[in-house]
Amino acid sequence: MKRLTAAGDRFHHARDLAPVLDAACDAFEEILSVIGEYEDTTGSVDVPLLLAATQAANGRDAVLFAPSLPARRLHQPEQVGELERPSAADITAAVAALSLLLSCGLAHTAGTVAAAADRAACQDGARHARAVHDLLTGGGP
Amino acid sequence: MTGRATFGDFLQAAHHGLGAAGPPPGRGDVEEVSRSLLRVVTILGRYVQDMNTALTDMPSRTCLPLGTWDRARLQAREALTSSAGYLIQSAGRRTWPAAPSASPLARRLDDVATSMATGRDLLHTHFAPGPQGGRAHRSQWALTVTCEQVNRALLAEIGSLAQQAAHHGANVALSPVPGAPTNADRRRRLNAACQWLWVLSASVQTARRAEPVPAADRDLLAAIPVNALPPRPLLAGADTIPGLCNGVITTAERLRHLAWQSTQQPPGSPRLTVTSLRQAAETTTVTSHNCAILAAALATRTSHGAFPATSADLTAAAQAARQASGTWYQIARALRQVTTDTRGYVSPAAAEAHGLALWTGRLAYADPTWTLASGPTHPARPPQDLAPRPEDVPQVVAAVHHVCEALTLLTETEHGQLHAAAGAGRILVPTRTLPGDYDIPRPYGPAPPERTAPLLARYRDASQASRQATALTGRAAQATSAPSRALTTARTATQTTRPASPDTGRDQGAPGGQEQTHDTPGPLLHTLLRLGVTSPGLLARGADLDQASQRLLIDAASELPPTRKRPPAATLNTTAGSAALLNHALASGNPRATQLLRQPGQAERKAGREPEPEPEP
Numbered sequence: 001m002k003r004l005t006a007a008g009d010r011f012h013h014a015r016d017l018a019p020v021l022d023a024a025c026d027a028f029e030e031i032l033s034v035i036g037e038y039e040d041t042t043g044s045v046d047v048p049l050l051l052a053a054t055q056a057a058n059g060r061d062a063v064l065f066a067p068s069l070p071a072r073r074l075h076q077p078e079q080v081g082e083l084e085r086p087s088a089a090d091i092t093a094a095v096a097a098l099s100l101l102l103s104c105g106l107a108h109t110a111g112t113v114a115a116a117a118d119r120a121a122c123q124d125g126a127r128h129a130r131a132v133h134d135l136l137t138g139g140g141p
Numbered sequence: 142m143t144g145r146a147t148f149g150d151f152l153q154a155a156h157h158g159l160g161a162a163g164p165p166p167g168r169g170d171v172e173e174v175s176r177s178l179l180r181v182v183t184i185l186g187r188y189v190q191d192m193n194t195a196l197t198d199m200p201s202r203t204c205l206p207l208g209t210w211d212r213a214r215l216q217a218r219e220a221l222t223s224s225a226g227y228l229i230q231s232a233g234r235r236t237w238p239a240a241p242s243a244s245p246l247a248r249r250l251d252d253v254a255t256s257m258a259t260g261r262d263l264l265h266t267h268f269a270p271g272p273q274g275g276r277a278h279r280s281q282w283a284l285t286v287t288c289e290q291v292n293r294a295l296l297a298e299i300g301s302l303a304q305q306a307a308h309h310g311a312n313v314a315l316s317p318v319p320g321a322p323t324n325a326d327r328r329r330r331l332n333a334a335c336q337w338l339w340v341l342s343a344s345v346q347t348a349r350r351a352e353p354v355p356a357a358d359r360d361l362l363a364a365i366p367v368n369a370l371p372p373r374p375l376l377a378g379a380d381t382i383p384g385l386c387n388g389v390i391t392t393a394e395r396l397r398h399l400a401w402q403s404t405q406q407p408p409g410s411p412r413l414t415v416t417s418l419r420q421a422a423e424t425t426t427v428t429s430h431n432c433a434i435l436a437a438a439l440a441t442r443t444s445h446g447a448f449p450a451t452s453a454d455l456t457a458a459a460q461a462a463r464q465a466s467g468t469w470y471q472i473a474r475a476l477r478q479v480t481t482d483t484r485g486y487v488s489p490a491a492a493e494a495h496g497l498a499l500w501t502g503r504l505a506y507a508d509p510t511w512t513l514a515s516g517p518t519h520p521a522r523p524p525q526d527l528a529p530r531p532e533d534v535p536q537v538v539a540a541v542h543h544v545c546e547a548l549t550l551l552t553e554t555e556h557g558q559l560h561a562a563a564g565a566g567r568i569l570v571p572t573r574t575l576p577g578d579y580d581i582p583r584p585y586g587p588a589p590p591e592r593t594a595p596l597l598a599r600y601r602d603a604s605q606a607s608r609q610a611t612a613l614t615g616r617a618a619q620a621t622s623a624p625s626r627a628l629t630t631a632r633t634a635t636q637t638t639r640p641a642s643p644d645t646g647r648d649q650g651a652p653g654g655q656e657q658t659h660d661t662p663g664p665l666l667h668t669l670l671r672l673g674v675t676s677p678g679l680l681a682r683g684a685d686l687d688q689a690s691q692r693l694l695i696d697a698a699s700e701l702p703p704t705r706k707r708p709p710a711a712t713l714n715t716t717a718g719s720a721a722l723l724n725h726a727l728a729s730g731n732p733r734a735t736q737l738l739r740q741p742g743q744a745e746r747k748a749g750r751e752p753e754p755e756p757e758p
Contacts, residue, residue, distance in 0.1 A: 025573070032477050036477070050426065053473075053474075053477055054423050054473065054477070057476070057477040061415065061416075061480045062484070064585055065484070072582065124485065
């Protein structure tokens with residue numbers, strides 16, 4: 001869960017387009033990683049998390065193909081310390097909060113970007129982040 | 142079930158026109174009836190021609206010796222060609238557009254021709270011209286249309302229609318209207334044409350006696366739908382179990398249709414996206430889970446009651462569906478780790494897969510507002526609510542069966558698409574997710590085999606689990622006589638070649654739901670009846686004499702002189718009396734009687750050298 005918080009902080013503090021895209025891509029990856037680790041440890045399918053992970057992967061892909069995304073990641077991921085065992089409710093809350101931050105931040109960035117491809121990537125990323133949030137807070141399909 | 146027209150609709154209309162609507166009038170204008178009968182014969186000839194086309198689609202059959210049904214097909218074609226030959230002469234000058242028929246029998250025959258022509262058009266919607274000639278398949282049903290079982294069922298129906306048409310046509314030929322022109326030649330030719338239709342019928346009956354057509358194969362023929370996307374059902378209005386079952390079935394049919402269409406796109410198509418693959422995977426995970434819930438509920442419901450024997454199959458089907466759901470779950474997870482060079486587009490099949498998850502969830506769970514995001518914690522619908530009465534069980538079994546069939550096809554098509562995309566180098570990965578020894582100076586790169594190979598293997602596992610669930614629900618559908626059992630017949634018919642033997646099934650009655658008319662009144666009995674004789678003793682003696690004359694002619698057919706010493710068949714119809722006797726012998730369906738018309742060796746001619754009945758202008 002600390003990883004999600006760290007990813008959110010980095011995205012929050014990113015200012016230029018390239019760092020924003022890099023931080024967004026890493027944040028989506030962290031969401032996938034946290035959900036995946038939870039899925040590894042539980043025996044049953046958590047459908048809301050399954051659907052949210054799909055949207056997170058779509059969001060990651062949206063920014064992955066943005067022309068201004070740096071070819072190599074700007075920050076190496078922090079070493080995972082003590083293994084966390086968060087509950088589904090904890091994950092849901094943390095992912096929902098991060099996805100809301102991503103949605104708002106990417107939508108704001110899209111409004112400031114001149115290049116059409118980068119703007120579209122930010123808009124798509126924001127849309128998928130919003131879908132993650134809605135799925136986990138009861139507003140999904 | 143889905144509101145789509147089926148071949149059975151038109152077949153039933155044709156049978157209706159020839160008898161079920163009441164016997165057509167026995168009198169009519171000979172020229173007009175001949176013209177209308179020619180239309181029927183022409184369209185039947187095209188069906189038989191289609192069967193030969195279907196045979197050429199199967200090269201392995203070309204070296205095999207002729208079987209019973211192969212002979213029946215050849216003889217049917219020969220009989221229709223001969224019949225058309227007489228009718229062309231008898232029908233007089235033809236105009237285009239054809240004038241509407243005046244006599245009731247001719248109108249009935251025109252309706253039959255129209256119904257059968259429309260039915261053939263329906264079958265042809267499953268094909269398109271092939272790139273190198275021949276026919277290309279446009280739907281999953283195309284395999285069914287061309288399979289041997291369905292062709293036999295179709296020929297049996299053609300034999301039945303020919304027999305009925307012959308009966309009515311011969312009545313007109315042998316019943317001159319007082320005061321009307323005699324048209325003796327035309328009557329003789331019309332009668333000869335009808336006699337050839339009896340020959341056709343006898344050939345088919347011979348084949349059916351040797352290798353019966355099971356009722357399931359006839360049901361399958363009738364169940365073939367038009368190749369069109371059924372309208373999307375409205376979830377808002379479905380609040381009953383039958384309504385939900387219909388919605389599930391229609392959505393499953395739509396998914397099958399769309400999944401098949403997706404196989405037509407090339408591997409490089411930009412419409413092949415990871416977005417579609419992911420949506421199909423996540424929704425199929427949910428749908429398979431819903432199927433497991435429904436199958437388990439049905440197993441509980443049937444454990445005591447009308448269908449106790451199906452409970453074990455349904456329990457096993459629930460397990461297989463659960464396994465398929467688990468495999469799809471792993472696919473959905475694995476697809477997060479890869480991407481494609483095009484994204485964002487959601488295919489119609491993936492969109493329909495989402496709809497199917499929603500429909501099955503509404504059926505499986507008690508909550509009428511259930512959505513995919515609701516999660517699995519909602520209580521399932523109690524088994525007693527799912528099927529309150531024993532007679533409600535088959536419709537729910539049919540719904541689950543349709544879903545399993547659709548998911549099996551979807552699994553196979555998705556697997557095929559992913560395999561093709563991987564082969565075309567279109568599967569990519571974010572480089573930041575790769576180990577450090579991958580030095581790719583871009584945010585994404587080609588997916589290494591260690592990412593794609595396990596993914597493809599999971600699709601294969603899901604395919605196997607889906608097929609198992611389908612087979613088990615198919616058995617339950619057979620046992621409960623669910624309306625979906627034709628799907629099982631179709632799958633069996635297109636995947637295996639059933640050994641042709643009388644043991645494979647019982648030929649339950651004649652096609653079209655009518656009994657074969659072996660006991661039509663003979664000429665003497667017919668005359669007695671027309672005289673108003675009602676004495677049982679006299680009528681019995683008349684029937685005995687008719688039967689004796691029939692047997693005599695059939696016996697004589699085996700001892701006919703050589704061809705050059707034998708009068709042409711048409712001359713046998715010179716007098717009404719001899720024509721009536723011959724008709725009665727041919728109508729018996731005894732294959733020996735057909736020798737009265739057929740020249741020696743005529744039936745063994747090669748199909749390709751025979752002329753087709755002359756088409757309408």
